[in-house]
Amino acid sequence: MDKLVIIPTYNEKENIEKIIRKVFSLTGGFHILVVDDGSPDGTADIVKSLQAEFPQQLHLVQRSGKLGLGTAYIHGFKWALKEGYQYIFEMDADFSHNPEDLTRLYEACANGADVSIGSRYVRGGKVVNWPWDRVFISKGGAMYTKVITFMPVNDPTAGFVCYTAKVLKTIPLDQVQFIGYAFQIEMKYRAWKLGFKLKEVPITFIDRKEGVSKMSKGIVKEAMYGVWKMRKFSK
Template identity: 50%
Template sequence: MEILGRILIVIPTYNERDNVLMITERVRAAMPDAHVLVVDDNSPDGTGEVADELAAKDDHIHVLHRAGKEGLGAAYIAAFKWGLDEGYNVLVEMDADGSHQPEELHKLLEAVADGADLSIGSRWVPGGKVVNWPASRELLSRCANIYTRLMLGMPVRDATAGFRVYRAATLDKIGLADVESQGYCFQVDLTLRTAKHGLRVVEVPITFVERTVGTSKMSSRVMAESFWRIAVWGLTGLPARLRGKRP
């Protein structure tokens, strides 16, 4: 992937001590030339200390320590700013729990190499699938994405997905300073911003595997934030959509 330049894979963590070694080893094996940034929100289980030990042994692993848990969005914003300041050309989002397969990352990177400004690892396009998810979680995700498409008028089928690749130029263009979304609607927020700027979004089918260690960070508060923010964005952009313009 030399054509893409320097690649930074961002892995946010909170209480992922039992997963951070596993995911960094898999990422380093799958993408040996890429760099990894573990962003830890002062995990009480010692995840940050484990990440520091890994970084001390591998100059391709870096750690960004944050004061406390402020949400997924804030962690990614801090990481993106760090990566842009350090001169990385491509920035990757990936969960720490193994649900995103590092061995599939090359497909997302190839989409960017072929011209995408943002590539999304999608569960809900042909060829995408989920493994070991309870029916309730699958229904929730499908319904959330249908709601997002209807409210925002975007053709993206998995706008809530957290396995994705941005060009640094994309993040520069869409702007990060005024992003306020914190939970999983952060993914929708940046997808919408990318679409509004007329940039190319490509979905790549992936296999999403439910975590086997640790607990999900999904909560009713996160879902509520997503619901009302998407509603506000949708209602704000409705006049433009009725005129036939981009979202």
């Protein structure tokens, strides 16, 4: 019991059962924690019904309402550390991240990285099916982040990541401030500032086929000012 995949969910009834079954079909003994924010579509009920089939491996935290991606992960990280997991993964519920790549992220950490990042913007990585304006915002945001923070990461907003427990024990999780894309940047930035080794692993990111994106203009704005604020963080 050393690998935990945290899947935050808000209205993912079309995806959640399929993704859980896919992760459990992989070799490597991955466990899952779903952090559901009171999805009105009943996502948590689907998870609960699957817990009978996977009593040891499938865990669920239910929060009262939509409190944001960043706080869902912070909640999940604290839970994972309390339970003693060593490799803690972030992954979307919607198959935009291919669960089979979990093994590659794990191997990067098992071979010396403290944080491995499923990256769209390194050689071998790509994005499939995104409209041009979303690619533009994402790639532009990545370049903007690099110029302002100097962090040597090509895909700082990536949401497919493996953190080793020592990184999550060292980052002051209660001080993490941001919620959306900026949350993803902030976690990597804090790990880098603390001297941890970050490694980008190329992945193909495929836009979701089921359900809808929950990201908003506010989240893009948060990232734009957030990277300036982050430069003051020392850890």
